[in-house]
Amino acid sequence: MSTPTATRRRAFTWAPTRTYVQAAVILIWCLLPFYWMIVTAFRDVGYTFDPTPFFTHVTFDNFATVFDESLGNHFARNLLNSLIVAGLTTVISLLVGVFAAYALARLKFRFKEMVLGFVLGASMFPGVALITPLFQLFTNLGWMGSYQALIIPSISFSLPLAVYTLTSFFREMPWELEEAARIDGCTQGQAFRKIILPLAAPATFTTAILTFIGAWNEFLIANQLSSDATKTVTVAIASFAGAQPHQEPYTAVMAAGTVVTIPLVILVLIFQKKIVAGLTAGAVK
Numbered sequence: 491m492s493t494p495t496a497t498r499r500r501a502f503t504w505a506p507t508r509t510y511v512q513a514a515v516i517l518i519w520c521l522l523p524f525y526w527m528i529v530t531a532f533r534d535v536g537y538t539f540d541p542t543p544f545f546t547h548v549t550f551d552n553f554a555t556v557f558d559e560s561l562g563n564h565f566a567r568n569l570l571n572s573l574i575v576a577g578l579t580t581v582i583s584l585l586v587g588v589f590a591a592y593a594l595a596r597l598k599f600r601f602k603e604m605v606l607g608f609v610l611g612a613s614m615f616p617g618v619a620l621i622t623p624l625f626q627l628f629t630n631l632g633w634m635g636s637y638q639a640l641i642i643p644s645i646s647f648s649l650p651l652a653v654y655t656l657t658s659f660f661r662e663m664p665w666e667l668e669e670a671a672r673i674d675g676c677t678q679g680q681a682f683r684k685i686i687l688p689l690a691a692p693a694t695f696t697t698a699i700l701t702f703i704g705a706w707n708e709f710l711i712a713n714q715l716s717s718d719a720t721k722t723v724t725v726a727i728a729s730f731a732g733a734q735p736h737q738e739p740y741t742a743v744m745a746a747g748t749v750v751t752i753p754l755v756i757l758v759l760i761f762q763k764k765i766v767a768g769l770t771a772g773a774v775k
Contacts, residue, residue: 635717
């Protein structure tokens with residue numbers, strides 16, 4: 491018969507072990523496709539379907555194929571197009587989202603909750619239902635295939651996310667700090683700029699990352715509204731041409747996917763440090 495002390499000891503040792511096992515399973519489940527993409531990207535074309543789970547027949551030819559314009563691929567330009575679309579979408583969404591979220595969280599006006607509900611409703615609207623009206627609208631405006639045709643719809647989907655995320659953060663913020671700044675002689679704009687924005691740095695950087703990743707990975711609208719000059723990387727990968735005709739270039743597609751993923755990984759690593767630094771910035775001051 492086990493004593494209460496032994497039972498508590500077994501429970502104490504099993505709890506962290508169970509947590510580590512669950513975390514390892516989730517980590518492997520999420521990273522395994524990414525790992526297989528990298529393995530295939532560095533594998534020779536003749537061994538595309540080799541089931542070996544390790545790096546074998548390593549070659550860099552797939553990456554050369556990705557950037558080989560003689561095959562009809564313009565991947566460097568597609569990367570620049572994605573950077574322009576995702577970057578402008580992120581900047582505009584944050585500029586508008588910060589002020590809109592501050593107003594929804596701080597100011598008192600009628601139908602405020604209804605406005606926030608409309609913002610959430612806009613983020614849930616299916617993008618496929620907007621393709622036809624957007625196509626007609628941008629055709630009439632002469633914007634088909636332009637950057638505006640890609641950026642404006644991306645903003646319409648990323649802005650509600652930015653507003654909702656920042657609104658939730660602003661509501662939890664101690665407004666006594668802003669009131670103290672007003673007592674010390676700051677205007678409402680100065681208090682917002684010097685007190686609120688530094689405190690909102692963690693939420694701002696987190697929202698920027700989510701917005702940029704969403705715009706960077708967007709495919710449906712870009713596939714229908716872009717041209718050869720403004721084609722983004724997601725659309726380019728879907729219509730990728732390899733070195734061999736009438737053959738699906740799996741290894742080249744995996745190499746292109748690896749190249750596309752690298753900026754996102756670097757972006758998250760860079761902004762992670764700023765998020766952690768922003769957690770303690772401004773509160774003591």
